[in-house]
Each structure stands twice: as structure tokens, then as C-alpha cells.
Amino acid sequence: MPGTPSAPRIEHHREPRGIGEPAPRVSWTTTAEPHWRQHAYELEVARRGTVEKVRVETSQQILVPWPSAPLASRERATVRVRVAGADGGHGPWSEPTELEAGLLEPGDWVAAPVGAAWDEDPDSDDRRPSLVRREFEVGAGLCSARLYVTAHGLYEVELNGRRVGDDAMSPGWTVYGKHLRYYTYDVTPLLRTGGNAIGSWLGDGWYRGRLGWRGGFRNLFGSDLSLLAQLELRYDDGRTETVATDASWRAAPSPIIRTGNYDGEDYDAREEQPGWSSPGFDDATWTPVAVHQQDPAVLRAPTGPPVRCTEEVAPVAVLTAPSGARILDFGQNLVGRPRIRVQGPAGATVRIRTAEVLQEGELYTRPLRSARSTDHYTLAGRGTEEWEPRFTFHGFRYAEVSGWPGDLDAAVAASDIVARVYHTDLERTGWFACSDPMLEQLHSNVVWGMRGNFLDIPTDCPQRDERVGWTGDLQVFAPTAAFLYDVSGMLGGWLQDVAREQLPDGTIPWYVPVIPSKYMWTPIRPGAAWGDVATLTPLTMFDRYGDLAFVERQFDSARRWVDLIDRLAGPEHLWNEGFQLGDWLDPAAPPEDPADATTDRYLVATAYFAASARAAARMAELLGRADDRAHYANLFEAVRKAFAAQYVRPDGRMTSDAQTAYSLALAFDLIPDAAERAAAAARLAELVARAGNRIATGFVGTPLVSDALSANGYLDTAYDLLLERECPSWLYAVTQGATTVWERWDALLPDGTVNPGQMTSFNHYALGAVADWMHRVVAGLDAAAPGYREILFRPRPGGGLTSASARHITPYGEAAIAWRLTAKGIEVDTTVPTGTTAVLDLDGVPLQHLGPGRHRATAPHPAGAAR
Structure with a gap:
């Protein structure tokens, strides 16, 4: 029987409205009898009142070329596909997919950023956010309406009193000076003939809110809080009208008194102005907006899905602390916000303070460092009031509630307090199960850790005063991430920001986007494993998604990174100078110095130099760049030879007699001699056994040690390491009741106290990279092409x-x-x-x-x- 294709997928979009690709590629899956093979496909594109059909003789069905002329801005099209087998006969047409281009040219934008003129003092730390609004008329015969919107800060738009979209923390965090994301909404159902109103809440977010550790810094990308919105109306007679942010808008103080990613949100419901986003509202007391500038050339459509609420979690217990404080236990370390329904007198204030752990029965906030992680809601006294913070997120399992006007236990029983889980709304694509419940819980912890840390960017932790996109953390976790969820769009966009932040000399920053402050990690310095995200991660994406565009877009960035290391290493091909994090958070490192690992940090650096040179050679080969392929292949061999001469002794022992050293050498194929390689593998297995199968690797060694063992004849040892329960081990955290992966192997010490180190997050995905080995080796599912x-x-x-x-x-x-x-x-x-x-x-x-x-x-x- 002929194959039946799915509705086509457009590029890597789950929702192809407002896309930024004028000639998007098309993919589909096919349901067919086991022996059926595709020999041809036919794509049908309906656009501009015409229907085009293109037949191509090929077995390709992933990311095939757009079969029509490039889309214009705002243009819509409908795509269907059908496929043919060896007999040439077509099967049925797929269900159609509707797609729509966004604003593809800078000249499409007429809107300007607008915000409250009184809300721009760059020296103020706690500026109250504003609301902005305007009214407008809609004529008869409206057939469609699109809202294109972004902000300096964060936004939530309302039309005629109703929320637009269900995304959160939009437009997210990008390299704002070069890349400001906008979103497209179909708002046709929200409009009516006659008077209408549009308004928006605004919040600090990453743009001007507090960012960074050591107290953090404000106004890093700008001091204004502004909405940039363009509402385009289309009528059935062909007319168009545009309602854009300009000087005609008006502003007023928001009921949000204070908001920030780290500190939480303070909201006073007595300050609400009912009907403010509806037509006919009296805004005479509102003030004219200030109009700002924004280069439309940096406005870009999203490549991945937005942040959304994906789940609600109810408390599993209401605890009373020794101090008398009431604490909700949600049973799961998660990332999100509380939502409450409450009744009480005007002026009563509910405080919700969150944290990941308890110590001695009390909420323990020291691991949050300077993050306040607290929300306040002051009641208006108008019956049942429902509230959720808009412009913040917390990493927490526990919430201390004070000031609740009534019976807290009854409120929990009535679901009046829940935790709403937020993260980038990625499609789940990977699952694992086994006969060991402890391993299944470990895998669940990895999944929850990824959910909590993939919030617009891949963050390092979601609770303390940090939450930045550490490049090395993502580099080691990318294979696991790409199995568990479809990260093609999200990470594809983030990798482009990595290239945008790359310095002219080729240096890749430690985290992306960069926090532009002289008090942070400046000057930005090259670092092994972290900078290698430029070479290794694009290949991971290619291998998992089959999309050569990841390699095409990132090759220049990868090449410049490797060329930089080559210059630093010099003719000896050893990267043995400069600042390095090395095998970060080796369990043997002291709490106050997480970089003080047992493996020589320059051994780590040179090993990654070799791995990146080989990766650049492979990228060049995929792109048909023969000269570059030869250059980087030769460079790999030179670095490999230098590494072996410097760090591998004739008996196969390494100068750093540590698990990470052997794991790097074996996993990156840096020991050319077979006998020495066998001896190195044996020594690695011996070290694991001598350590009682306890972990002795940090961020660099942990993703590699299991493969280094199992691929070299020591599968049993790899299992011993995986299944160990004593600290440090993967399962130790599980025995301690962990529901996410920890930053430190001993974040919670065996005596029940929290590790005294400053780097002590209980939700940090990097060490969960072992899940990739569980998928490929334990279960046995891997990509061979x-x-x-x-x-x-x-x-x-x-x-x-x-x-x-x-x-x-x-x-x-x-x-x-x-x-x-x-x-x-x-x-x-x-x-x-x-x-x-x-x-x-x-x-x-x-x-x-x-x-x-x-x-x-x-x-x-x-x-x-x-x-």
C-alpha cells in the first residue's frame, strides 16, 4: 500500500506562524507497510490564490527544499505532501500545514518602543513597572489581524481586556544589541467592529533587571522599559490599517510594585485599574509615553517555541517548621511560579518565599545567595482574588507562606495554592525505563533538571543569582538534551547567539548572552570545554537532526575558535597557559575552589584542543571544503601526538593519574598506540574500583567516563559506577530524595546539611549527561547516521x-x-x-x-x- 505522510513540518517550528525563513524547508514522517520505500514526493503549495505542485524523485523526506518562490513578509501558504513508492503511484495527500511569514525586512516595521517617561532613571534600583495603552477603531469587514510584538524588558499584551497568547517571559534573553526576538499573534478573534483597546504589562526581565552574582548589576542592556508592538488589520476589501506603538500611547504605574528574575514580584491589587485594557476606559490621569529608538534590523522571528506553563503541581504536604513557619512541600524541585486564590481584607499581604531545600526543618535560602526569591501579594479586598507573578521565575520545591488570611491547610486542600511549571515549551522526544527504580528516578531527575534549566536559554541553575547560559554545561549535556526533547529550534537560535558574542580574536565567552559588566568575568578569556561548544555542539545537532544548516551556520565560528587555540598553543601544540576551569567541580576539589581538580587543567585544555580540531575537520568535510578538512585533520594529528608525548607515559599511565584524564584520552582517541590505550583503559577501571565505584570526575570527565569504560572492555565497571549509591555517585542524590540533578555530587552532605560551597545548586543539568549513555548503552538506542x-x-x-x-x-x-x-x-x-x-x-x-x-x-x- 502507498505511504501516508504526516502533515508537513516547516523548518524546526512547532507553530509556523510568523516564521523568519522566506524559503523554509519541509519535512514529514510516513506511515507505511514494512517493506514500502519512498521513491518520490509531491509537494503542493497553495499561496496567492494559486496552487503549485512539484514532484521530486528522491527518498529524502527531511528538510527538503522549499518548492516555490520565497515568501514575502506576512505571506501565508498551505502545504501538503504525498509520496510515491517504487511503482510510481502516489498515496493520499497529507493533512495540510498552514504557515505564515513574519516581518522579514527592517522596512516592515513602523512601530517604535514606548514606555513611561518617569520610569527611566538609570540610577534607580527599584523602579516601578508601567502599563501602556491606546484605543483604536476597527472598521467593518475585518478578515484578519496580526500583532507583532517585542519589548525592552518583558511584556504581556491584552486586547479588549483579554490576554494575547499564552507565552511567558517574552521576548526572552538574546544578544539584544544584535538580536531582539519578536513574536507574532493571530488576534482576529479578540477584535470587534468599532472601539477597541490594546494595552501591555511591562517588566524588567533580563533587559534592565538585576543580573549576575556579587550583588548583580542593573540596566545592563538599557534603562528604559518599553513596548514595541505593531497591530496590522486586514479587511475583506483589501484595505490594511496599522496600529503601532508611537507617541499617541499613554502610560501609568502598574500594580506590580517591583519585579525581577532573582528577587520575585511584589503586587498591590489595590492599585489595579479595572478595564484599563478595554475600550472606553478613562485614561485622563495617564501620561504621554516616551518614545525610544530600536534598530529594526536586529528584530528577528523566533527559531524555537516560547516559554509556557506546561504543568501545575499541587503541594504534597503542609509542614510546620520549628519556628512555626508554614511551608508547602510540592514534592518536586521545579521551576515556575506560585498561583494563589485568596479571600481577605484589603491591605492584607501574602508572602511566598521559595527555596529548594530545608535544613533543620526550616526553609534554607543560603544556596540562593543574593536572590530574594520572594513574592508578595497585597489584597484588594474584592472577594476571591486570583494571582500569579508575571515577570519572574523561581527554582524551588518548598514555599514558605506567611500572612495567609484564613486556613492555609484548607486552601491547599481546595487547590488554592499550586506551583505552575514554566520552561521553553519543547516537544518531548525521548523516554527511558528499566528494571531498577533507582535508575528510573535518576532519569526522571535528569528530565526535570532539563525542564527547569531550559527556560529561554540553557541556564546553569534556576534559583540563585546567576541563571546564565554557561557554554560548557550545554556542550556536555547537548546529546542528552537532543534525545529527551526537540531542541533543534531553541539551541539553533542560541548557537547563533554564541557566534554573535564571539570576540574578534575567536574567543567564545563562558556564558551566552554575555553580561556586559566590567565587574563580571572580564576580560573574557578562552576556556577549554566551555569554548568548545562552538565546535562540538553543532555536530551534535547535525547528528541528531540531520540538518546540515547547523554546520553551515556555525562553521566560521568553529574555525575561528580552533584557530585561536592553535595560536595560543603554538608550535608545540600544547594549550598549557592561561586561565582554565578544568574539570570543574571534581568531587575532590575543596568547596571554596571548584576548579582545583585532580586532573591537570592544561591536560584538559589540550585534549579539547584535539577534539575541536577533529570536529572542525569533520565540519569542513561535510561542507565540501577539502583544504580546510585537510588542515584541521592534520592539526588534530599534531595535537594528538603532542598530547600523547606530554601526558601519556610509555606504560599507558598518565601524568595526571585521575579518572578524567584517562576518560578524555580514551573518549577523544588521543592515545595512538594500541597497547598504551589498553593499559590506560585498564588503569581507568582500576581507579574506579579503588574509589569504591564512587565518582571522581567533574563537569568534564563525567560525560565521558562511562563511554571510556564500556567502549574499551570494561562494561561491568561502567555499570558499577552507574549503580553505586554511596557519596559521591549518581544514585547518592536519589537516596537523599533528590528530584533533580545536583550541581555538586554532595550538595546535600550525608549528615543532612547543605554543602558549604557557594556553588551549591540542587537543580543543575550538567552531571545528568550520563543519561545519554543510559539511552545508547543501557537501553541500546543510538543514531548510526x-x-x-x-x-x-x-x-x-x-x-x-x-x-x-x-x-x-x-x-x-x-x-x-x-x-x-x-x-x-x-x-x-x-x-x-x-x-x-x-x-x-x-x-x-x-x-x-x-x-x-x-x-x-x-x-x-x-x-x-x-x-
């Missing part, structure tokens, strides 16, 4: 596990594996999506080549597996 065009099923049972499974939504559809041990051996079920092939590699039996469909295989018990 870019985009999973070929799938490798290679489970390697061990550690006493009797079953494991993984599912992943690849660009071609769902791939899955589930294995279980029986009395006779191992039984494996696999699912191969249409358009791909697979190899099943079971220990001790010949490879099996699989086509699309479901398959079952059996084999004798693998070596080392439970029986």
Missing part, C-alpha cells in the same frame, strides 16, 4: 538489570527498543520508522540488518548480564 537515517540498536545489559527500554521521536518517526532477560537469553523488540534502516548488534551474535517496522529477536545471555 545523521538524523537517525540509520539506527543502531546495541543494548549492553549489565549491573543486574533484567530489562530496559528507550523510545525516541526521530525526524523520521518513533524508534524504540525494549529488551528483557528471560530464562533462555535476551529478548529484544525494536521499532524502525519508515524511511530508515537499522542494525541490531547483540553481544556475541552476528549483526542483524532491519528495515522499517516492528521486529523481535532473541539471543543467548550476554556476557555479564543477570540470569
Whole structure:
């Protein structure tokens, strides 16, 4: 039977409205009989009152070229696809996908940023946010309306008293001077013939709010708080009208008294002005707005989804602290905001103070450093009042509630207090399960850690006075992230910001966007593992999504990074000078010096130099740049030789006799001699055993140590390391009740007290990078070709596990594996999506080549597996 395709996907967008690509590529998945193969596709594009059809003889179905002329700004199109097999006969048309271009040219913008003139004192630390509004008329015959909007700060727009969209913390945090994101909304249903009103809440956000540690800094990107909005009305007779932010708008103080990412939000409901965003409201006491400047050339459509509330979590307990404080336990460390429904007298104030942990029964806030992480709501006294902060987010499991006017226990029972979970609304694409509940909880912790830290950018922690996009953290976690969620759009955009922030000499900042303050980490210095996000992560994205554009866009950035290291290393090809974080947060490092690792930081730097040179060579090869490929391949060999000569002894021992040193050398293929390599692997396994299978690696070594063991004949040792429960280990945190991955292996000490170090977050994804090994080795699901065009099923049972499974939504559809041990051996079920092939590699039996469909295989018990 012919294949049945899905509705087409446009680029990497889940919601292709207001996209920034004039010629977007198209993808689809196909449902078909197991032996069916696509030999051709036909795309139909309906636009401008015409229908175009293009047939292409190919098996490609991922990111195929746009088959029509480029879209103009605001243009809409409908796309369908059908596919043909070997007989040439087409199957049914897919469901249609509607797409729409955003504003593609700077000249499309007529709006200017507007805000309250009295809200611009750059020397003020606590400026009250403003509301802005205007009224306008809509004529008869309106057929569509689009709102294009961004802000200096954060916004929430209302039309005729109703909220526009369901996104939060928009427009997010980008390299504002070069890239300010805008969003597009279909607001047609919110308008009516006659009088209408538009208004917006504004908040500080990242733009002018407090950022950074050591007390932080304000006004880093600007001191104004402004809305930039353009409402375009289209009528059925062809007329268009535009309502844009300009001098005609008016401003007033907001009921939000104070707001910030770190400190929370203070709201006084007595200051509300009912009907302020509805027509007919008397704004005579409001003041004219100040009009600011914004270069429209930096306004860009989003590449990924916005931040949204994705879940509500109710408290699992109401606790009474020794001090008498009432504390809600939500049972899960999460990122978001409280929502309350409350009744009480005017002027009563509810305070909600959040934190990740308790100590001695009390809310413990020291790990938050200077983040206040507290919200206040002052009641208006108008019956039941419902409130949620608008322009902040907290990382917390516990919330101390004071000033509640009534029975707090009854309020919790009535769901009057819940935690609303916020993060970038990524599509879930990966799942893992196994016979060990502790490992399943570890995996759940990894997922929740990613959810909490992927809030517009990939942050390092969501609770303290930091929350920045550390490049090294993302570099090590990217493979795990790309399995669990579709991060193609989000990270694709963030990587472009990495390139925008790159210094002229090639230096990649430690975190992106950069906090532009002389009191932060300046001058920005090159750093191994962190800067290598420029080379390693684009290849991770290519391998997982099959999109060569990641490589094309980032190659120049990658090349310049490697060339910089080459200059720093000099003719000896050893990067052995300068500031380095090394194997950050090695458990042996003292709390006050997380960079004081057991592995020589310059060994780490040179190893990453080699890895990035090899990555640049591969990128060049993919792009057909033969000279660059040869140059960087030769550079890799030179660095590899220098590394081995400097850091590997003839007996295979390393000058840093530490787990991270061996893991780097083995995982990055830096020991050319086979005998020395075998000796190094043996020594790594010996070190793990000598440590009692406890972790002895930091941010650099942890993502590599499991593969370094399992790929070199020490699978059992890798399982021993994974399943250890004593501190430090992955499962130690699970035994302590963790629901996210910690920043430190011993963030909570065995005696129940919090680690005294300043870097003590209980929600930090980097050390959860082991989940990638769990997906690929424990369950056995991996990409053998870019985009999973070929799938490798290679489970390697061990550690006493009797079953494991993984599912992943690849660009071609769902791939899955589930294995279980029986009395006779191992039984494996696999699912191969249409358009791909697979190899099943079971220990001790010949490879099996699989086509699309479901398959079952059996084999004798693998070596080392439970029986």
C-alpha cells in the first residue's frame, strides 16, 4: 500500500506562524507497510490564490527544499505532501500545514518602543513597572489581524481586556544589541467592529533587571522599559490599517510594585485599574509615553517555541517548621511560579518565599545567595482574588507562606495554592525505563533538571543569582538534551547567539548572552570545554537532526575558535597557559575552589584542543571544503601526538593519574598506540574500583567516563559506577530524595546539611549527561547516521538489570527498543520508522540488518548480564 505522510513540518517550528525563513524547508514522517520505500514526493503549495505542485524523485523526506518562490513578509501558504513508492503511484495527500511569514525586512516595521517617561532613571534600583495603552477603531469587514510584538524588558499584551497568547517571559534573553526576538499573534478573534483597546504589562526581565552574582548589576542592556508592538488589520476589501506603538500611547504605574528574575514580584491589587485594557476606559490621569529608538534590523522571528506553563503541581504536604513557619512541600524541585486564590481584607499581604531545600526543618535560602526569591501579594479586598507573578521565575520545591488570611491547610486542600511549571515549551522526544527504580528516578531527575534549566536559554541553575547560559554545561549535556526533547529550534537560535558574542580574536565567552559588566568575568578569556561548544555542539545537532544548516551556520565560528587555540598553543601544540576551569567541580576539589581538580587543567585544555580540531575537520568535510578538512585533520594529528608525548607515559599511565584524564584520552582517541590505550583503559577501571565505584570526575570527565569504560572492555565497571549509591555517585542524590540533578555530587552532605560551597545548586543539568549513555548503552538506542537515517540498536545489559527500554521521536518517526532477560537469553523488540534502516548488534551474535517496522529477536545471555 502507498505511504501516508504526516502533515508537513516547516523548518524546526512547532507553530509556523510568523516564521523568519522566506524559503523554509519541509519535512514529514510516513506511515507505511514494512517493506514500502519512498521513491518520490509531491509537494503542493497553495499561496496567492494559486496552487503549485512539484514532484521530486528522491527518498529524502527531511528538510527538503522549499518548492516555490520565497515568501514575502506576512505571506501565508498551505502545504501538503504525498509520496510515491517504487511503482510510481502516489498515496493520499497529507493533512495540510498552514504557515505564515513574519516581518522579514527592517522596512516592515513602523512601530517604535514606548514606555513611561518617569520610569527611566538609570540610577534607580527599584523602579516601578508601567502599563501602556491606546484605543483604536476597527472598521467593518475585518478578515484578519496580526500583532507583532517585542519589548525592552518583558511584556504581556491584552486586547479588549483579554490576554494575547499564552507565552511567558517574552521576548526572552538574546544578544539584544544584535538580536531582539519578536513574536507574532493571530488576534482576529479578540477584535470587534468599532472601539477597541490594546494595552501591555511591562517588566524588567533580563533587559534592565538585576543580573549576575556579587550583588548583580542593573540596566545592563538599557534603562528604559518599553513596548514595541505593531497591530496590522486586514479587511475583506483589501484595505490594511496599522496600529503601532508611537507617541499617541499613554502610560501609568502598574500594580506590580517591583519585579525581577532573582528577587520575585511584589503586587498591590489595590492599585489595579479595572478595564484599563478595554475600550472606553478613562485614561485622563495617564501620561504621554516616551518614545525610544530600536534598530529594526536586529528584530528577528523566533527559531524555537516560547516559554509556557506546561504543568501545575499541587503541594504534597503542609509542614510546620520549628519556628512555626508554614511551608508547602510540592514534592518536586521545579521551576515556575506560585498561583494563589485568596479571600481577605484589603491591605492584607501574602508572602511566598521559595527555596529548594530545608535544613533543620526550616526553609534554607543560603544556596540562593543574593536572590530574594520572594513574592508578595497585597489584597484588594474584592472577594476571591486570583494571582500569579508575571515577570519572574523561581527554582524551588518548598514555599514558605506567611500572612495567609484564613486556613492555609484548607486552601491547599481546595487547590488554592499550586506551583505552575514554566520552561521553553519543547516537544518531548525521548523516554527511558528499566528494571531498577533507582535508575528510573535518576532519569526522571535528569528530565526535570532539563525542564527547569531550559527556560529561554540553557541556564546553569534556576534559583540563585546567576541563571546564565554557561557554554560548557550545554556542550556536555547537548546529546542528552537532543534525545529527551526537540531542541533543534531553541539551541539553533542560541548557537547563533554564541557566534554573535564571539570576540574578534575567536574567543567564545563562558556564558551566552554575555553580561556586559566590567565587574563580571572580564576580560573574557578562552576556556577549554566551555569554548568548545562552538565546535562540538553543532555536530551534535547535525547528528541528531540531520540538518546540515547547523554546520553551515556555525562553521566560521568553529574555525575561528580552533584557530585561536592553535595560536595560543603554538608550535608545540600544547594549550598549557592561561586561565582554565578544568574539570570543574571534581568531587575532590575543596568547596571554596571548584576548579582545583585532580586532573591537570592544561591536560584538559589540550585534549579539547584535539577534539575541536577533529570536529572542525569533520565540519569542513561535510561542507565540501577539502583544504580546510585537510588542515584541521592534520592539526588534530599534531595535537594528538603532542598530547600523547606530554601526558601519556610509555606504560599507558598518565601524568595526571585521575579518572578524567584517562576518560578524555580514551573518549577523544588521543592515545595512538594500541597497547598504551589498553593499559590506560585498564588503569581507568582500576581507579574506579579503588574509589569504591564512587565518582571522581567533574563537569568534564563525567560525560565521558562511562563511554571510556564500556567502549574499551570494561562494561561491568561502567555499570558499577552507574549503580553505586554511596557519596559521591549518581544514585547518592536519589537516596537523599533528590528530584533533580545536583550541581555538586554532595550538595546535600550525608549528615543532612547543605554543602558549604557557594556553588551549591540542587537543580543543575550538567552531571545528568550520563543519561545519554543510559539511552545508547543501557537501553541500546543510538543514531548510526545523521538524523537517525540509520539506527543502531546495541543494548549492553549489565549491573543486574533484567530489562530496559528507550523510545525516541526521530525526524523520521518513533524508534524504540525494549529488551528483557528471560530464562533462555535476551529478548529484544525494536521499532524502525519508515524511511530508515537499522542494525541490531547483540553481544556475541552476528549483526542483524532491519528495515522499517516492528521486529523481535532473541539471543543467548550476554556476557555479564543477570540470569
